[in-house]
Amino acid sequence: MSYINTTYNSVTRMTGLSGLDVDSLVYQLMQVEKTRLNSVSQSRQLLIWKQEQYREITSALQSFSNEYFNSLKPAMDMRSSSVYNAFAVKYDGKDTNPYFSVTAGSGAKAGSYNISNIVTAKTAKVNGTSAAGNIIGISEDKIGQISSEAGNNVFAVEFNGVKKNIVLSDGLNNIEDLASDLRNKLNDAFGDGKINVILDSGRLEFSTDKTNTLSFSSTMNGGYNSVFNSDLSAGITFTGLNNKFSIKLGNTTKEFSFEAGTSFGNADNLAAAIQNMVDEEFGEGAITVKTENNRIKLESTVPETAVSASAVESDGLKAIGLDGASRSNKLNLSAKIADIMDSFAVPIGLGENQYEISFTINDQTFSFDTRTTSLNDIMATVNSNSAAGVRMSYDSLNNKFTLETKQMGVTARIMASDSEGGFLGAMGLATSNAVTGRDASITFDDGENGEQTITRSTNSFTINGMTFNIQKDFADEVEISVSSDPTKAVELIKGFVEKYNGLLDKINSMLSEKREYSYAPLTDDQREAMKDDEIKKWEEKAKSGLLANDSLLRSIVTSLRNAVVESVEGTGLTLASIGIKSNSWVDKGKLYIDEEKLKNALSENPTEVFSLFTKQSDVLYNTAVTNGSAKNERFRESGLIYRIYDAIQDNIRTTTVGGQRGALLEKAGMTGDRSVLNNMLYSQISSYDDKIAKLNDELIIKENNYYYQFSQLETLINSMNTQSTWLAQQFAY
Structure with missing residues (x-):
């Protein structure tokens, strides 16, 4: 038996039974056949x-x-003219100065020049007022409602990316007690003095350094996990922290709760109570509440209508006067504006069921639906409007919006006014008169023509082959000397x-x-x-x-x-x-x-x-x-x-x-x-690949034919050997 492995064929064959070295014979024959390959x-x-x-x-x-x-x-x-500059420039004998730089180009002349009264070009710019307000909290008449039993003594605070739950103490009797309790809990959670709790005229304010990010949000009531994700073999006693959940049937969602202190000895008793509650809200028989392995399960009996349970928020924020809405000292730029209306320092002037805001910047009108638009959307739309020619941005450190022209000079201007909703006014960006930019200017003295005032709309300009780049305002005189230096x-x-x-x-x-x-x-x-x-x-x-x-x-x-x-x-x-x-x-x-x-x-x-x-x-x-x-x-x-x-x-x-x-x-x-x-060579190489594949197929066929022929030959030889042996045996007698 031999194993034949070539670049074109790999098979196992039984050869040599006749005494012929078939593999060697076929190999030699195939070497001739492989010449073309x-x-x-x-x-x-x-x-x-x-x-x-x-x-x-x-x-x-x-x-x-x-x-x-x-x-x-x-x-x-x-390709740049500056690389051929054969000049060196010094400023009052020094290589650089902080107010401007000069590059002497091919059209410059060696000599001394005096520069003074340097004024930078500027864009037109409107700096807004603080966009997000301090977080203002509770009035004294709500303090007695705060308790662990009611489940409204917990809310979440996130400070510079670290989020912790704050649990208020029971038995708070007045706003001073609440302020003290909050101050202690926040100091324990984030460090002394990081978040200030200020009592002002019966109201609470939370503040922090403007470089910090502070936000308040609701925690989730634990009722969903306690009811639907727990083993109830030992029963359950509800508290104010785990007594609420919601159930959704189709597109209808209802919220359910148990009084704090309510107890059930096992899952079946709880299931019966929930069954009564859902029958009352969704109609009898719409939802089946059952138990499996001491766990509560819901099934919809309405065709093609799904049923599910989910968690609901606790009342912690509402209890301290934030009406259950998340609050932050920074604006959420990606949130829909309608969802963060309470976050603005100055309220946007929209009435009930009003959602449209519109304003005009440099004769370009912009309109948005606050239900579908974020602050990022507004900035992107304004910034992409080339006719308005301004860039709106938000400084998260200082909580301010800015409007700035894309061009410099006195022809750059900003006229901004509200049409509906008062958005620009709330951000401090509305202008009663046009705000304009400023041209760059220098006093230039070449020693021959006296002092000349040069004015340009940008901070980079060329005079007599010398390109000036203005960096800072400076009134005093600077002497620049231009000398020949072709070394570089x-x-x-x-x-x-x-x-x-x-x-x-x-x-x-x-x-x-x-x-x-x-x-x-x-x-x-x-x-x-x-x-x-x-x-x-x-x-x-x-x-x-x-x-x-x-x-x-x-x-x-x-x-x-x-x-x-x-x-x-x-x-x-x-x-x-x-x-x-x-x-x-x-x-x-x-x-x-x-x-x-x-x-x-x-x-x-x-x-x-x-x-x-x-x-x-x-x-x-x-x-x-x-x-x-x-x-x-x-x-x-x-x-x-x-x-x-x-x-x-x-x-x-x-x-x-x-x-x-x-x-x-x-x-x-x-x-x-x-x-x-x-490419051309790739096509030619690919063509050779096709030829090689075809030749390999032909060689496999040719090799198989050789082996078949030798197999036939070996069969004949074996037959002849058998006959010869028989004849020899006959003559031996």
């Missing part, structure tokens, strides 16, 4: 290696682009050129690498016969030269070289004139820098250098991709940096322009992008 598999492997090498180039271009064409890293973005720009350009040369080296090395045709991808049988280090060395040879003289890579190199060789329309400089050039054709486009010449160009002619590098064409990139003449026009008009950027994007862009992604992605895809499964 091996050839297809090797072709597939070559495509996979080519795909990996294309992606290696894609990764190199992407890394270069991320380093030098990244708007999120402005200090390294070669030179170092950045050097780094850029070095990485550019590295890109060309990498691509050119692949283009010129010799192909080792005698080293084909290894077959499975060959790999099994070799050691790991032998396989590694072999495959290094097999992978070499796969992209030699590749047309796509040649196109990339040509684009990168043309980007820096061709002159830029409308500029009077070339790379060579500022100290950057290629020495000879042998260097295959690599650039070399004369640092001194580059420094002089940046110092003496910064505007032209900037234009040479970053001049922008009026033709958009997407237009140029799909239009040959537009592409040529964009190339002529664009600075060297934009040309290089375009050349890279032409090959690695992940967005579809003109129906196509970048050329490298169309060819080989990119890891992490959907092109990884949608």
Whole structure:
């Protein structure tokens, strides 16, 4: 018996009965048959290696682009004018000052300037009043009602995320006793003085530091668990804390309670009492109350109508004067407004059965139904209205709403008024007159034209090539000195050129690498016969030269070289004139820098250098991709940096322009992008996969046929051997 395991077949066979080594014979025959499969598999492997090498180039271009064409890293973005600044700025002889900063751009001039009377631009802003009120509690006439027997001496307090039940003492006779008892219980629960209990004119107030969050809520009466989730074999005695529950039949819910002190000796007696109660409320026979294993169970006798029991809230909050509603010193922004009406410091002016609020901000009217709208909903709606031009926000620390314009300057304004419900007034956001913003301004003296007052609507603006960023108001004079210092720009350009040369080296090395045709991808049988280090060395040879003289890579190199060789329309400089050039054709486009010449160009002619590098064409990139003449026009008009950027994007862009992604992605895809499964090489590899699967099926059939033929041969041989033995036996006599 032998076990046959190949890349295409795995079966168990009975062979060798005739003395023939059938497995060996079939193996040798199949080696010839596998020649075509091996050839297809090797072709597939070559495509996979080519795909990996294309992606290696894609990764190199992407890394270069991320380093030098990244708007999120402005200090390294070669498309930005600021990186070519050949100036250093000092403020009264210091490198920085807290009131403003200046960036001297390509249009700046070295010299001294005096800046004074600095005023920041501001938005128009309306700060609301406190939106949530203090929690006000009980009046003295209710104190005698508080007792454990009544079940109204318990409520929950949550302080900075920690929630605890507060149980009031029995026998409180007056409001002073209640205040003292509350103070002691809250101090014990959360620490001395964390929550203040203040008695004022017969009313109780609870307050805390504005940085804290404090809320009061009801606890749940324990009746539901005591009745429906407990073993009642020992009976039950109700107290004020476990004597209430509700029952729902269909869409109708009723609340039930037992007097504190009521007792039942077993589950059956309690079930009978509850049966009488539900018959009275829902009608006789609508609900059946029964017992199972000393537990109360409910069954509905009404067709297709469910019955259930649930817990109800205790009366603790109501007993201390909060009417059973949860209260907090902070507004619940996600709750429906109708549910938190009592939380506002100034009540919203809605009458009974009135739910609509409406208001106008900068001529835009907003209307809301308080039953379906939360404060978050209002803020989101206001903030998304571009015509209103304001941002509404809530400061949870100070419990205040704020209205602020999205723009700065004197033209920014807020006019806000209520139409119905008084919402803005309650929040302190209504305005009787327009509230306006403020322009930024400075007094600027360049030493030639005297003092000039410069006014702008934002805190960032440019004067004579110098970009000012105003940070604080300041009246006194500050002297700024602008001096030539191209060092930083030179170092950045050097780094850029070095990485550019590295890109060309990498691509050119692949283009010129010799192909080792005698080293084909290894077959499975060959790999099994070799050691790991032998396989590694072999495959290094097999992978070499796969992209030699590749047309796509040649196109990339040509684009990168043309980007820096061709002159830029409308500029009077070339790379060579500022100290950057290629020495000879042998260097295959690599650039070399004369640092001194580059420094002089940046110092003496910064505007032209900037234009040479970053001049922008009026033709958009997407237009140029799909239009040959537009592409040529964009190339002529664009600075060297934009040309290089375009050349890279032409090959690695992940967005579809003109129906196509970048050329490298169309060819080989990119890891992490959907092109990884949608590219030319992937399709070819998939086609080879289909061929390999088909060839494997054919080989299985071929191998099975060989085994069948040898099986027949062995049968004949065995038959002949049997006859021969018989004849020999006959002649022996």
